[in-house]
Amino acid sequence: MPHLPATGWLKELSEEALFQIETKGSFRFYQPQETVFLQEKELDNYYIVVSGLANAYHQNDEGKRWIVSLFSKGDLFPHVGLINDEHVYPANSETLSTCTLFVIRRDEMNTIFASYPEIRLHLTLFLTEKSRELMDRFSDSILGTAADRMISFLKKLAIHSGIRKTDGRYLINLGLTEQYIAEYIGVTPETVSRVLNKLYAEGRAEKIGRKKLLIRLKE
Template sequence: MSVLKAIGWFQDFTDEQLKEIESAGQIKKYAAKELLFVQGEPLTEYFYVVEGLVHAYHQNKDGKRWIASLFASGDLFPHTGLADDETHYPANGRTITACSLFMIRSVNMYELMRRYPVLERRLTEFLAKKSQELMNRYADSVLEPALDQLVSLLKRLAKPSGIPAAGGWVLIPNVMTEQDMAGYLGVTPETVSRLLNRLYREKRAKSAGRGKIYIDLDQC
């Protein structure tokens, strides 16, 4: 059986097809906070998240980061080079949690796109989703309080990897650090800490130890 999963970009693929795709690349495990690629470097490989959480970010000369995208199980990244002629990585890529990633060289990825036209459709869906996400993030930053933005982020993290628990709670096993959440939301880590504590007090969320959090989707 293939290590790849029939979800996300490979939704509805058969195990035979997944094993064929897997043979075109390699599965590699990464620790948390490992650098995958650097903005401006030649784009040589694409990545598919088998397990874990990854972000793509920009960083200024003062070291301040802005998280542009999050990638979880079922996501393939980056999309650059698949929809245009760009040949360099558009941002920095780093693991947030320990990850299992499928790596495939760009020339093999282009061949897969030709072999499986459904991947063209997945790319179109991804670009539309990413465009809507960026518009929502901009609107939220202008119109929505930081607490609502944080709740939306937690709900999003719960979708790909949330584990149902007793009492209607959902466990997010690979939650972002407060610093990473702050970089994604455009607020300070202190603000994220204060808002998380508020969610805990209101019993809309509860800590489950380092890197884990329970949320009540109905209450949130």
């Protein structure tokens, strides 16, 4: 049976707090590209990523989509309705790989926050960190080059969901097409391909099988 990972939003929570959260929800398994929730539908559940990668995205009437957020191990989503009265999902969400998500009903989440100040404090810190990440991403999109945005994305993916090898490199299971990455960081798929090829040529990254790579992060 899977358990909640003591990482991300759950990092440094006590065993008792983790246990109390686990008793209020259930684990659910998803295949790649499976819908988690739809925009404007009633916000009835929250999700914690146990393994895999999921996203949140908007889509216009012509079918064009843009990625708002990516969620990896330990992430809680969506972020709305936790400290306000929002009652609908603000975006669509789907899995990008095989995923295990912990699903907890909104009313149960509110019960937990009311009963355990320790968990509510972690929520406040979590939302503060997410706000900082959004500001950094906005800054990157305005001030950084396309290559800078791509490198920043790979670093975040490595730190949050990569596996660090003995030689210091990170193994990343992208699970994403170049189109998805391009939509998330606001560049063209050709730019994503060009930056990746440059990293391969410089020896800073190595392609390992399909949609996997080893990357060395600069200190």
